[in-house]
Amino acid sequence: MNANAAPRTTQIALAKARTQDPGAFTLLLRKLGPLGIAASIVLIVFVLAAALAPWIAPYDPDFPDLLSALSGPSAQHLLGADALGRDLLSRLMWGARITLLGPALVILIATVVGVVLALLAAWNRGIVDTVISWILDVLFAVPGILFGLIAVAIFGPNLMTVVVGLSIGYIPYVARVVRGAALRERNMPYVQAAWLQGQSGFGISLRQILPNVQPIVTAQAVSSLGFAVVDLAAVSFLGLGVQPPTADLGLMVKSGFDSMLRGQAGEAITAGLAIVLIVWSITVIGDRLTSNARSIR
Amino acid sequence: MSVPAFLLRRAGGLLLVLFVTSFIVFGLMYLAPGSPLSFVLGPRGGTPEQIAAVTAQYHLNDPFIVRYFAWLGDLFQGNLGDSIVYRQPVGDLIAGRVGTTVALIAFATVIIAIVGIGLGLIASLKGGWLDTVITTLSTLGLATPTFVIGVALISLFAVGTGWFPTNGSGGGGFDSIWHLTLPAIALAVASAAYLARITRASVLEEEGREHVQTAVARGLRSPLIIRRHVLRNALIPITTVMGLTIATLIAGAVVVESVFALDGLGSLLVRAILQRDFAVVQAVVLVLVVAFVVINAIVDFLYTLIDPRIQLGSKQ
Amino acid sequence: MSQPLLEVDDLRASLVTKYRRLDLLNGVSFTLDRGEAIGLVGESGSGKSLTTRAIMRMLAKGFRTEGDIRFDGESVLGMNRERLRRFRGTDVGIIFQDPRAHVNPVHSVGDFLTEALVRERGVSREDAERRAVQLLDEVGVRHAERRLKQYPHELSGGLLQRVMIASVLLAEPQLILADEPTTALDVTAQSDVMAIIEEQRRARGLSLLFITHDLELANACCDRLAVMYAGEIVEQGAHVYDAPTHPYTKELMGARPSIDERLDRLPVLEYNLEIHEELKARAQA
Numbered sequence: 036m037n038a039n040a041a042p043r044t045t046q047i048a049l050a051k052a053r054t055q056d057p058g059a060f061t062l063l064l065r066k067l068g069p070l071g072i073a074a075s076i077v078l079i080v081f082v083l084a085a086a087l088a089p090w091i092a093p094y095d096p097d098f099p100d101l102l103s104a105l106s107g108p109s110a111q112h113l114l115g116a117d118a119l120g121r122d123l124l125s126r127l128m129w130g131a132r133i134t135l136l137g138p139a140l141v142i143l144i145a146t147v148v149g150v151v152l153a154l155l156a157a158w159n160r161g162i163v164d165t166v167i168s169w170i171l172d173v174l175f176a177v178p179g180i181l182f183g184l185i186a187v188a189i190f191g192p193n194l195m196t197v198v199v200g201l202s203i204g205y206i207p208y209v210a211r212v213v214r215g216a217a218l219r220e221r222n223m224p225y226v227q228a229a230w231l232q233g234q235s236g237f238g239i240s241l242r243q244i245l246p247n248v249q250p251i252v253t254a255q256a257v258s259s260l261g262f263a264v265v266d267l268a269a270v271s272f273l274g275l276g277v278q279p280p281t282a283d284l285g286l287m288v289k290s291g292f293d294s295m296l297r298g299q300a301g302e303a304i305t306a307g308l309a310i311v312l313i314v315w316s317i318t319v320i321g322d323r324l325t326s327n328a329r330s331i332r
Numbered sequence: 333m334s335v336p337a338f339l340l341r342r343a344g345g346l347l348l349v350l351f352v353t354s355f356i357v358f359g360l361m362y363l364a365p366g367s368p369l370s371f372v373l374g375p376r377g378g379t380p381e382q383i384a385a386v387t388a389q390y391h392l393n394d395p396f397i398v399r400y401f402a403w404l405g406d407l408f409q410g411n412l413g414d415s416i417v418y419r420q421p422v423g424d425l426i427a428g429r430v431g432t433t434v435a436l437i438a439f440a441t442v443i444i445a446i447v448g449i450g451l452g453l454i455a456s457l458k459g460g461w462l463d464t465v466i467t468t469l470s471t472l473g474l475a476t477p478t479f480v481i482g483v484a485l486i487s488l489f490a491v492g493t494g495w496f497p498t499n500g501s502g503g504g505g506f507d508s509i510w511h512l513t514l515p516a517i518a519l520a521v522a523s524a525a526y527l528a529r530i531t532r533a534s535v536l537e538e539e540g541r542e543h544v545q546t547a548v549a550r551g552l553r554s555p556l557i558i559r560r561h562v563l564r565n566a567l568i569p570i571t572t573v574m575g576l577t578i579a580t581l582i583a584g585a586v587v588v589e590s591v592f593a594l595d596g597l598g599s600l601l602v603r604a605i606l607q608r609d610f611a612v613v614q615a616v617v618l619v620l621v622v623a624f625v626v627i628n629a630i631v632d633f634l635y636t637l638i639d640p641r642i643q644l645g646s647k648q
Numbered sequence: 649m650s651q652p653l654l655e656v657d658d659l660r661a662s663l664v665t666k667y668r669r670l671d672l673l674n675g676v677s678f679t680l681d682r683g684e685a686i687g688l689v690g691e692s693g694s695g696k697s698l699t700t701r702a703i704m705r706m707l708a709k710g711f712r713t714e715g716d717i718r719f720d721g722e723s724v725l726g727m728n729r730e731r732l733r734r735f736r737g738t739d740v741g742i743i744f745q746d747p748r749a750h751v752n753p754v755h756s757v758g759d760f761l762t763e764a765l766v767r768e769r770g771v772s773r774e775d776a777e778r779r780a781v782q783l784l785d786e787v788g789v790r791h792a793e794r795r796l797k798q799y800p801h802e803l804s805g806g807l808l809q810r811v812m813i814a815s816v817l818l819a820e821p822q823l824i825l826a827d828e829p830t831t832a833l834d835v836t837a838q839s840d841v842m843a844i845i846e847e848q849r850r851a852r853g854l855s856l857l858f859i860t861h862d863l864e865l866a867n868a869c870c871d872r873l874a875v876m877y878a879g880e881i882v883e884q885g886a887h888v889y890d891a892p893t894h895p896y897t898k899e900l901m902g903a904r905p906s907i908d909e910r911l912d913r914l915p916v917l918e919y920n921l922e923i924h925e926e927l928k929a930r931a932q933a
Binding site: 541542543545546547548549550551552553556560561564565568638639640641 | 704706733734735736737738741742744746749750751752753754755756763764767768799801812815819
């Protein structure tokens with residue numbers, strides 16, 4: 036053996052000690068960085084406020100305290116009240132539920148359908164790939180939000196209609212990215228090894244390829260989520276989504292816009308700012324995850 | 333691929349997409365619950381004669397396929413049907429509004445190109461605190477929905493100071509530009525922020541390329557290197573994003589026109605949806621899809637001028 | 649006795665970061681006469697390419713360069729920005745390893761070749777193109793006029809490297825730095841390209857600093873060899889190939905596969921404590 040055998044093994048051991056088991060949580064924090072951690076805290080605050088709204092909201096979001104209508108922040112109403120005297124803080128918390136849950140549903144549907152289409156196309160190639168790519172091309176030819184609007188035109192303004200419509204618009208974006216990644220993975224030796232072992236195409240796609248494209252799927256889902264929040268809030272704002280008196284951030288900007296023309300900008304500012312913070316935090320987290328998903332490759 | 337062959341193929345693709353989307357849009361509208369009759373005749377309904385007249389006028393009794401091809405045939409003759417709500421030909425409704433939408437999108441595109449590319453260049457070439465400020469601003473701009481910016485702009489510059497009108501399209505010429513300024517800015521912010529990020533990233537990436545080393549080693553002056561070897565190459569990703577951005581502006585215009593009460597295709601679409609004016613919805617959706625596909629084709633054509641490695645019609 | 653064209657004296661380069669300092673060149677010294685060719689050989693990471701970049705003053709920000717580099721008696725490290733630009737543009741030319749990466753893909757071959765002449769030296773476009781065609785001819789590129797209108801991706805690697813050589817010769821430098829000019833090419837293109845560099849160098853009486861892994865090639869076309877290891881030249885001279893004296897050089901020469909005998913395993917350069925100790929001792933002295 037040569038002279039460096041001993042120090043070399045020590046080095047490897049040291050390197051292992053450094054990289055091994057810093058804990059998944061520590062790794063995640065390191066990935067996010069200071070800005071990403073700040074964004075995560077913002078998002079967690081909104082998620083908690085939304086989730087716990089029924090228990091911690093100071094008022095019933097629909098209760099009209101007509102005496103306080105269009106009042107500014109006070110001890111009674113921390114953020115003030117809207118034109119009907121409803122407590123803005125409570126409406127903000129209840130509204131965040133829909134503003135967060137709706138887009139999450141959009142992305143969930145789009146991701147599941149998109150990943151299934153992508154894996155089908157990548158594994159079967161040939162005619163299946165051609166047909167799926169063709170469907171995706173047609174979907175790409177229509178601006179995403181139009182699907183939501185078309186759905187509303189047919190089935191009437193309603194949250195689930197918009198969610199399903201919008202998710203169709205997001206499918207091609209997920210599918211295209213995942214299809215590309217899955218095609219790369221398909222050519223990897225480990226996939227061929229699994230194939231030679233007699234695993235089925237379905238099994239390989241599910242157990243071998245999917246875990247390996249998972250970081251890309253996650254990154255794509257998170258960055259699409261930001262756009263979905265914007266799109267869904269926009270549809271609500273246009274009056275084509277959730278209907279009043281339900282609390283929703285997009286609707287609050289709409290009714291706040293009317294109050295603003297009457298001189299009270301509180302509702303528009305709170306709701307608008309809340310949307311910006313939510314989208315900002317999701318975008319930053321998505322950015323951090325994406326840049327890391329790339330650096331791994 | 334030659335230019336005519338490329339155009340022919342793109343035209344073919346466009347027809348195919350139009351055929352499919354028109355079929356889907358028409359099919360879904362056909363399946364929609366509720367009869368258009370009730371919208372024409374009002375909640376109390378009409379006399380049997382009125383119902384028969386309206387049914388005949390809008391071909392409500394024919395089978396689906398017959399109605400679809402009749403509609404398609406009319407479409408090719410430039411007849412987009414009649415609006416049930418406005419009681420006017422849809423073609424006239426669209427013709428009267430398309431100018432506003434095109435002007436809005438063009439105005440926003442100019443803002444996006446100047447501000448987005450400009451800020452991206454400053455951030456990447458100057459660096460330092462300017463870079464930090466621009467990067468932070470662009471992240472915020474990207475996170476702010478168009479309608480929130482619209483509401484904010486109206487409260488600040490229209491209601492607050494009275495510098496700009498709160499709504500309407502204006503009476504042509506300078507008045508129109510004045511009316512469109514705030515809407516165009518609202519429409520431009522998110523895309524400009526995104527373009528600034530892309531510009532910054534591509535310039536930084538190109539600066540690190542080996543061929544830039546060659547240019548330095550040949551003793552070229554820095555301005556020349558920046559212009560001919562960094563910016564020229566960064567133009568490729570910038571154009572890509574610019575093209576995609578203009579296409580998304582079509583969807584954004586729907587929102588902005590509603591916020592600023594502009595009489596364009598977007599606000600027409602929203603009202604038509606609320607009033608279940610299907611002929612208008614179908615026609616406007618098709619017009620927007622055509623615009624979307626055509627813009628994408630133009631961008632693909634521009635690539636070949638910018639990047640000699642890409643052949644017309646080749647898939648990347 | 650005339651002055652050497654290039655004198656490198658105790659050249660040191662280190663990468664200084666917030667946390668630590670990495671010494672990458674630890675006192676490189678050599679001279680290169682007019683018309684002379686030196687082969688700079690050594691393992692990957694020994695600092696060969698870094699030496700050429702340091703001579704061109706093209707090290708990235710964060711590098712600190714010390715020592716002395718003299719071109720025709722003038723200190724390169726002391727040049728102002730304008731003089732440095734002319735030094736790079738007209739006195740010295742560098743041929744890079746991978747022409748595919750080092751030629752801008754968006755400009756035509758003609759633009760690439762004439763760019764420096766037209767933009768920096770005020771030569772008319774027609775004149776520059778005429779010269780470019782002539783030079784392409786000389787380096788064995790056929791249909792030169794047609795090539796000018798083509799783009800880099802339409803040319804093979806070997807052809808593109810000839811274009812790169814032509815672009816360097818167009819500037820009429822006195823010194824050429826060739827940084828593994830044939831490594832990225834396939835075997836047949838390698839010998840062609842090397843022959844062209846050799847031929848042009850002799851015809852024009854240029855000096856050459858030739859960087860390579862290929863000991864035979866370096867020996868065949870250079871007057872002297874200089875062997876680099878861990879950021880310094882351990883041995884140099886005309887004798888190195890046939891009669892190395894330094895232990896590292898001996899081992900390096902011993903690691904060459906030979907045509908005469910058949911080996912089951914090729915010799916491997918081990919991390920050699922002895923050499924390392926000796927280098928350390930010398931560095932401290």
